[in-house]
Amino acid sequence: MEKAPAAGENIAVLRKARGLGQTKCARMMGISVSYLKKIEGAQRPVTPPVAAAASKALHVTTGRIYGQPFRSPLEQADHLNELRLAVRRHTLPSEDRPPQGELAVGLQTAMRLRADTKYLELLRILPRLLGQATATALDAGGDATAWGQVADLYGCAYAVAHRMGEYDLADMIVSRQSWAAQRTWNPDAEAATAWNLAGTFQSAGQYDEGLAIVERAVSQYEQAGGNGTEHIVTLGSLHLRGVVLASRNRDEHATDDHLRHAKRLAVQLGDRGDLLRHNLTFGAGNTALYELAAHIELDRPDRAVEMSDPLKDSPPRGLAPSRIGRLCIDGARAALATQHLDEAERWLNRAFAVAPQMTQLHPMSREVIRVLFVMHQRSRPSLMTMAKRTGLTD
Structure with missing residues (x-):
């Protein structure tokens, strides 16, 4: 896997391409020059608000700042193209209506894979499931349950596209989810669509x-x-x-x-x-x-650390790996911000254990790994392994 440019590197390249010095760029981003220098020098992580400020100042997307979509073994171009095709032909599914009950089982499988952050496995089954669900809903006319299944599957598809950094695809998926949700006459389906639209x-x-x-x-x-x-x-x-x-x-x-x-x-x-x-x-x-x-x-990282400490060994019950993985990533962010470097590394190791695909792809886990690896603890074997898994080093 080729080394993926980090967000700080991308900001520096884009800034120079626009002929901006660090002083002017920092002013446009609303941050100090010293902070920008640390970001570009891999001494500070590029947080979502900083990425948003950089995207506005440099006239690019936040995905471009983070270098998304990340090119790695996790990204399956063939399956993503199949999903794009399924989303594009939303009124013309090529699949037949499946036997009664089969679609409900497929939907439950898809929702479980999403919650478990098994995005590759989910990506493999989504195009066919979307086609089958749409064919069923079109045959059923105004059946609210059938259209609700279509809307929920588009919700799963959004999660995959979002996590893989395919933001244009995610936008198109949300429009299809809205199309299906409006046919359910169900406020819950429409609210779930709004949740993704806000995303x-x-x-x-x-x-x-x-x-x-x-x-x-x-x-x-x-x-x-x-x-x-x-x-x-x-x-x-x-x-x-x-x-x-x-x-x-x-x-x-x-x-x-x-x-x-x-x-x-x-x-x-x-x-x-x-x-x-x-x-x-x-x-x-x-x-x-x-x-x-x-x-x-x-x-307020100190307050985040206070909250995360009791959750290390006893996370809230009933939460899926997608949520526990996010807890670990945020725990690592808080630990890094308070200079507890060993603790940040422990949180990241746990994130990989609980939700490996999510951790490999999440921009903030990659940013924390980048700072730990480049600035602080380059020689630590576990950090070297994490950096290789995320494509931050060869």
Whole structure:
């Protein structure tokens, strides 16, 4: 595998290509010159807000800053092309309608693979499943359940495209998910689509716009009425998306507001742990993980460390590998920010053990590995292994 340029290297190259000195570029990004120098010199990680600022200053996408999509053995071009084709021909599926019950089993398999962060395995089955589900829904006319299955499968497809850095594909998938969700007449399916739509703005670093999507979705969902477990999971998940967007936008008031609503809803679930509905996970455990991440984005790593310490050996019950993996990555970010380098490495090792494909592809795990490897502990064998797995070194 060829060495993948790191985000700091990409910023330096793009800055020079535009004829910008570090002083002017730093001013355009709203950061200090010394901070920019550390970023370009692999002494500090490129956080999502910094990537967003760099993308605006340099007129490129955040994916270009991070070097996404990452070219590695994990990326299966043939399967991605098959998925693109399936998404493109959304009204013209080539697959036949499967036997009764087979599609439901396939959907459950897809949702489990997504939660387990087994993106390659999920990618292999998605094109055919999408075609079968669409053929079934078209034959069934206005059957809400059939269209709900299509919408949920597009939710799985979004997770794959997003994690592999295929942001243009992710945008197209969300439009198809919306197309299917509108045919369900189900507010939960439409809210799940809004959750992913806000995610496309989050990936692009357009946090204000993403927050507007969330707030509109919350308002519409509340107006639709409803109660029960599914209502709590859906509404709580929308607020958690708002926590991410607001914290990356450095809006403490909005962060606290969304977090307060999420905690209130989590209490209503009682002691059932975190629940999964329409590819959305919600409960007290996941809410705590989002709060931890918000402290990092708001430059409060000490508070993030305080939260992460008791979760090392006893993570919230009921959370899938996708969430535990994210906990480990954020734990590593907090440890690095507080200069606990050995602890950051331990968190990363655990992330690879729990969710290897996610950790290999996630921009922030790669950034933490890059800083540890390049600046601090190049000679450590485990860091060398992680750097090779992520393509950061030959």
